[in-house]
Amino acid sequence: MKFGLMTQIQMPRPWTERTERDGFHNCITQAVAAEAAGFDHFWITEQHFFIEIGHCSCPEMVLAAIAQRTSRIRLGFSVVLLPLHNPFNVAERVGTLDVLSDGRAEFGIGRGTSRYVVEGLGGDTEKGRGQSKESIEAVLRMMENEVFPGFQGEHYDLPSRHVVPRVLQRPHPPVWVAASTLETWSRAGHQGFGCIGVTRNTPAETAASIAAYREAIRAPDPAQRVARVVNEQTGVFAIGAVHQDDRIGRDRACAAARWYYGDNDAELNKVRFQTDGGVGRINDKIGRRSNDELIEDAMAIGGNPDTVCRQVERWASVGIDQMIFFLQAGHATHDEVLRSIDLIGEKVIPRFAK
Numbered sequence: 001m002k003f004g005l006m007t008q009i010q011m012p013r014p015w016t017e018r019t020e021r022d023g024f025h026n027c028i029t030q031a032v033a034a035e036a037a038g039f040d041h042f043w044i045t046e047q048h049f050f051i052e053i054g055h056c057s058c059p060e061m062v063l064a065a066i067a068q069r070t071s072r073i074r075l076g077f078s079v080v081l082l083p084l085h086n087p088f089n090v091a092e093r094v095g096t097l098d099v100l101s102d103g104r105a106e107f108g109i110g111r112g113t114s115r116y117v118v119e120g121l122g123g124d125t126e127k128g129r130g131q132s133k134e135s136i137e138a139v140l141r142m143m144e145n146e147v148f149p150g151f152q153g154e155h156y157d158l159p160s161r162h163v164v165p166r167v168l169q170r171p172h173p174p175v176w177v178a179a180s181t182l183e184t185w186s187r188a189g190h191q192g193f194g195c196i197g198v199t200r201n202t203p204a205e206t207a208a209s210i211a212a213y214r215e216a217i218r219a220p221d222p223a224q225r226v227a228r229v230v231n232e233q234t235g236v237f238a239i240g241a242v243h244q245d246d247r248i249g250r251d252r253a254c255a256a257a258r259w260y261y262g263d264n265d266a267e268l269n270k271v272r273f274q275t276d277g278g279v280g281r282i283n284d285k286i287g288r289r290s291n292d293e294l295i296e297d298a299m300a301i302g303g304n305p306d307t308v309c310r311q312v313e314r315w316a317s318v319g320i321d322q323m324i325f326f327l328q329a330g331h332a333t334h335d336e337v338l339r340s341i342d343l344i345g346e347k348v349i350p351r352f353a354k
Helices: 021-035 059-065 087-100 115-120 123-145 184-191 201-218 244-258 281-289 291-296 305-318 335-350
Strands: 002-007 041-044 074-081 105-110 175-178 194-198 234-243 302-303 322-326
Touching: 002 021, 002 234, 002 335, 021 041, 021 059, 021 335, 041 059, 041 105, 041 305, 041 322, 059 074, 059 087, 059 335, 074 087, 074 175, 087 105, 087 123, 105 123, 115 123, 184 194, 184 201, 194 201, 201 305, 234 244, 234 305, 234 335, 244 281, 244 291, 244 302, 244 305, 291 302, 302 305, 305 322, 305 335
Parallel strands: 002 041, 002 322, 041 074, 074 105, 105 175, 175 194, 194 234, 234 302, 234 322
Antiparallel strands: none
16 A cells, blocks of 8 residues: 545635745645655645635646655646646646656646636636547657657647657656546546546445456556556545544544535635536535544544554555545644644554555
């Protein structure tokens, strides 16, 4: 089992003049602490327009800053919203991070499903899946060839060019897909990509999709294979908190999870989960469970280290390779996040070292 830390730099109101400054600097400090604690990956999402909910619109800049303060931890885009960027720019951004980090970039990809974001940046959600498919094919060609031979499809007509800087990880860094729905797991396997799910589905609900992923990646449909180097890895990200006092850890994790999944008064909350059936649907799944039920169902990861270890074991038992903690969620303070990181490093990670 590997361990990751994920953030989207949330900033619930009320704000001060230093809120954004402190939020970004705290993010870097948390990544450095995660490396020292033994975490394997640091993941950051690409967010646009969602005040309070996610302020990281330029993840490559944050990851580049972290790259200069760390030496081992893998640095992941989770994810690059492919249809919202020219494929040349995507290859350049990932290549630059890979060079600056000495080959530690992880390349997560997605299409973007929020109309508020996609249309705000001039995109079309109806074309997103087709654009993403063409974009990743073109980007991987750019990475593996000294001279990109060009690409022509329905959505992109790209000329032959030198694309620099080239990635250090040849032919390309590990590619991951974000599985916002259970159906995505099998598709990611056929493409040869790693897959990261979410714990708003329980281990039992996710198990069949993980099994389908393993089957697809090991016996793929050649027509669907995209990766030049297969990345057979699975992960889930979970809102969480760890504390020596089990009750405090449980309640903090569940409060953060409820805020993250829609139980908040953020101005843009009403448009955030449009493609998942609306905020109400997600709130219902989280909201109808008590705090202890959320913990027992491993949908929020929290409590003392013993409780957290049992939750991680549940996810490991259904085939998950990486547990990704989302600690900077809702009203969690910077100090609380750092203490959770320390406890995971001291009491959780060592139990799974072998």
